[in-house]
Amino acid sequence: MSQIEAEKLFKIAQENYEKKDYLKAQNCLYKILELYPENLSALINLSLCYFDNKNLYDLKKYYNEKAKEKLYENKLVIPDLEKIFIKLVS
Numbered sequence: 001m002s003q004i005e006a007e008k009l010f011k012i013a014q015e016n017y018e019k020k021d022y023l024k025a026q027n028c029l030y031k032i033l034e035l036y037p038e039n040l041s042a043l044i045n046l047s048l049c050y051f052d053n054k055n056l057y058d059l060k061k062y063y064n065e066k067a068k069e070k071l072y073e074n075k076l077v078i079p080d081l082e083k084i085f086i087k088l089v090s
Contacts, residue, residue, distance in 0.1 A: 006032050006039075013045060022053040 001009070013028035029046045032039055050059035 001031070001035050006036060010042065010045075013042075017045065017049060017052075020052070022049040025049050026053075 009028050009032055013025045013032075016022075016025035016028065026046060026049045029042045029049065032042045033046070036042065047059055049055075
């Protein structure tokens with residue numbers, strides 16, 4: 001999958017997310033992460049799919065293990081995001 005194909009797939013994931021079809025969105029994001037496991041946007045959006053789909057087990061796994069690491073690595077600060085996730089998954 002090329003970078004352009006990944007970007008198209010990401011757009012499809014966003015469209016599915018907006019339609020609240022979280023499973024289709026997740027499947028698109030999984031495909032992106034298979035080839036681009038460090039893709040911060042895909043990691044964050046996958047975490048949001050888990051959150052909105054009330055899948056707290058996978059939310060905790062992906063947010064804690066991957067998205068959080070990438071957020072800090074890229075020095076991105078999203079106010080209170082970590083506190084919200086910690087309350088939900090604790």
